[in-house]
Amino acid sequence: MRIEILDEGFICRLSANERSKRLAVGSRVVSLENGELVCSFMISRGLAVNDFVPVLSRSRDLGKTWSEPKPIWPSLKDKWALFVSISRDQADQLYLYGTRCDIDQAGESNWSDATQGLKQNELIWASSADLGYGWTDPAPIPKPTPASAEAPGPLCVTSSGRWIACYAPCNSFDPRVRVERNQVVALYSDDQGLSWKHTAMLQFTDRQSSAAEAWVVELSDGRLLGTAWHVPPLGDDLPNTFAISDDGGTLWQPTQSTGIMGQTTALAPWTGGSALFLYNQRKYGEPGVWLAVVQPTATDFGIELDQIVWKAQTATRSKSSGDLSEWSDFSFGEPSITHLSDESWLVALWCVQPTGTGIRYVKLKLHT
Numbered sequence: 001m002r003i004e005i006l007d008e009g010f011i012c013r014l015s016a017n018e019r020s021k022r023l024a025v026g027s028r029v030v031s032l033e034n035g036e037l038v039c040s041f042m043i044s045r046g047l048a049v050n051d052f053v054p055v056l057s058r059s060r061d062l063g064k065t066w067s068e069p070k071p072i073w074p075s076l077k078d079k080w081a082l083f084v085s086i087s088r089d090q091a092d093q094l095y096l097y098g099t100r101c102d103i104d105q106a107g108e109s110n111w112s113d114a115t116q117g118l119k120q121n122e123l124i125w126a127s128s129a130d131l132g133y134g135w136t137d138p139a140p141i142p143k144p145t146p147a148s149a150e151a152p153g154p155l156c157v158t159s160s161g162r163w164i165a166c167y168a169p170c171n172s173f174d175p176r177v178r179v180e181r182n183q184v185v186a187l188y189s190d191d192q193g194l195s196w197k198h199t200a201m202l203q204f205t206d207r208q209s210s211a212a213e214a215w216v217v218e219l220s221d222g223r224l225l226g227t228a229w230h231v232p233p234l235g236d237d238l239p240n241t242f243a244i245s246d247d248g249g250t251l252w253q254p255t256q257s258t259g260i261m262g263q264t265t266a267l268a269p270w271t272g273g274s275a276l277f278l279y280n281q282r283k284y285g286e287p288g289v290w291l292a293v294v295q296p297t298a299t300d301f302g303i304e305l306d307q308i309v310w311k312a313q314t315a316t317r318s319k320s321s322g323d324l325s326e327w328s329d330f331s332f333g334e335p336s337i338t339h340l341s342d343e344s345w346l347v348a349l350w351c352v353q354p355t356g357t358g359i360r361y362v363k364l365k366l367h368t
Helices: 324-329
Strands: 002-014 023-031 037-044 053-059 080-088 094-102 122-128 139-141 148-150 163-170 183-189 197-203 210-218 224-231 241-245 265-269 275-281 288-294 303-311 332-339 345-353 356-367
Touching: 002 023, 002 037, 002 053, 002 303, 023 080, 023 356, 037 080, 037 345, 053 080, 080 122, 122 163, 163 210, 163 224, 183 210, 183 224, 197 210, 197 224, 197 241, 210 265, 224 265, 265 332, 275 332, 288 332, 288 345, 288 356, 303 345, 303 356
Parallel strands: 023 332
Antiparallel strands: 002 356, 023 037, 023 345, 037 053, 080 094, 094 122, 122 139, 148 163, 163 183, 183 197, 210 224, 224 241, 265 275, 275 288, 288 303, 332 345, 345 356
């Protein structure tokens, strides 16, 4: 098995003048039945600035060229900071899932160094029945605890019609709120978002550990696969974690190690119950975005290939450690991967690099 890089470029490239005023982050791409690609990402003045504006950009030539990004909810940009990711179901219905946070003052931060927490937010979802040109207003998803939520992964709509969304509980600005951070929570709805239940998708025995950058997909054999970045209390990373569900996400097998020392995780299902596992590497190997082909069981991640697909010139902007606590200094991140109609794959990520700032893509092919 090998990976062939076909093309690289930008979905959205910020000019030198724009880079001093804004940042593009959090890219996710869906491929529609008509072959069109739709990419969601956020425009912000900085990683820790509470002003995220979600936008969409489109490609009609399998990623070679992209339209100018357009805000999804222009009227909400001064009311809420919205961080959302796009996904689709088998009928080309599109969804957005993520968080929203009140904007109390222009330019405020969404991060507290004192509590190592995010400003209090809530989970939201929205849908589009016209290929993403019109969207419902953001609808709240009740969280089972008062913790803030870190939720960069998209909503997963399974073949049975169940909606599944995961998030990592994290501290808020209030030091009095105790948060069980040693887990990833999976929310699921069987009535298209009218009501929600929850369970633990991933859970760490060390109660001082925390999770981040979680993702969930349905594999081709009907099992669910969830992954996350495992962050111990002293800062040194542990291997990424995963778990399998055999019943559509109600119950999950015990959390296991992937054996991969990565950070942010992203997933895409492939044939025969396998998956593509995408992750950032800032500390334990050549910096960039890596791709692993895996055939997971309940106890073994089943790594068949593990290779870098995009090389970063800088891991962080000021040579910081790359630890999660210094996330606002990262110079690339949050990759995703999408299967295209020509049997190629499109990797998307945000970057602040000497060669360009914005949302990059890498088009590749897997040869078996």
